[in-house]
Amino acid sequence: MITMPGSPDEMKLVSNAMSNATRRKIMSLLKDGSKSKEEIQKITGPAMLDYHLQLLQQAGLVDAKDKLFELTDFGNHFLESKTHTSTGPRKDLSKSKPIDIVEVRQFLPCIADKSKYRIIARLKPPLEGALELLEPLFPRARYSEKLGVLIIQKKNQIITVYSTGNVTMTMVSSIEEAKKILEDLKKDINDAIETGIKSTFGEKIQVDHNEVYKYLPGTNCRICGEQSCYSFAIRLTGNETTLDKCRPLFEQKYAINLEHLQTLMEYL
Numbered sequence: 001m002i003t004m005p006g007s008p009d010e011m012k013l014v015s016n017a018m019s020n021a022t023r024r025k026i027m028s029l030l031k032d033g034s035k036s037k038e039e040i041q042k043i044t045g046p047a048m049l050d051y052h053l054q055l056l057q058q059a060g061l062v063d064a065k066d067k068l069f070e071l072t073d074f075g076n077h078f079l080e081s082k083t084h085t086s087t088g089p090r091k092d093l094s095k096s097k098p099i100d101i102v103e104v105r106q107f108l109p110c111i112a113d114k115s116k117y118r119i120i121a122r123l124k125p126p127l128e129g130a131l132e133l134l135e136p137l138f139p140r141a142r143y144s145e146k147l148g149v150l151i152i153q154k155k156n157q158i159i160t161v162y163s164t165g166n167v168t169m170t171m172v173s174s175i176e177e178a179k180k181i182l183e184d185l186k187k188d189i190n191d192a193i194e195t196g197i198k199s200t201f202g203e204k205i206q207v208d209h210n211e212v213y214k215y216l217p218g219t220n221c222r223i224c225g226e227q228s229c230y231s232f233a234i235r236l237t238g239n240e241t242t243l244d245k246c247r248p249l250f251e252q253k254y255a256i257n258l259e260h261l262q263t264l265m266e267y268l
């Protein structure tokens with residue numbers, strides 16, 4: 001039997017529960033079957049997981065049985081109704097057209113490793129709002145609502161796909177390597193457009209302070225209030241300070257560093 005919340009207060013709980021990307025990710029994960037907290041944590045990370053699970057349970061979308069979390073009948077129905085009533089082409093992958101790679105160009109050497117390159121490419125047609133639906137397709141990916149981009153991590157490379165069709169890649173050795181990565185990306189996306197998305201069992205992307213440090217200006221100017229860029233990187237990774245405290249980063253010459261750090265911050 002499908003139980004549905006009826007009162008406005010109950011509907012508010014549902015809408016609040018579904019307003020958060022982590023909770024939507026948990027719902028999408030549970031769509032494939034019940035999971036333990038440890039399994040969920042591998043994807044969402046431990047931060048506030050109890051809180052997220054509690055909100056989903058309060059909203060009647062998720063239930064816990066024998067240390068396993070699963071969608072309730074209402075949770076299942078809710079997800080199905082969302083899929084079926086999503087009539088706008090922007091959020092329906094099956095209405096997207098297969099993509100092609102129309103441009104790949106080498107940009108600047110990477111700041112973190114001058115022997116590697118930053119690559120810019122373009123996919124056509126743009127995926128627009130359907131981009132958000134691709135997150136479960138890649139084991140190490142995250143859709144950022146704030147930036148409107150899908151961020152995919154492969155080893156030490158970060159691939160950022162924009163809804164406009166632009167793609168940036170860091171730490172690429174050559175154009176040939178970039179083309180191979182893009183061909184794989186194209187194949188994964190086109191398969192999903194044709195046959196639907198099969199959720200991968202995702203991994204939580206780890207960002208450590210050494211990775212963050214590589215992209216800071218490295219001048220140890222102390223404007224941020226820390227003793228050095230390295231101290232700032234440690235505090236930033238621990239969520240004890242914010243990127244905007246490093247004012248030099250907002251100078252034009254650090255624009256690419258800033259863009260990359262903003263991407264990394266999405267994973268903290």
Ligand code: SF4
Nearest residue numbers: 221222224229232246
């Ligand atoms: S303000 Fe930026 S450049 Fe200066 S010490 Fe802090 S992190 Fe380094």
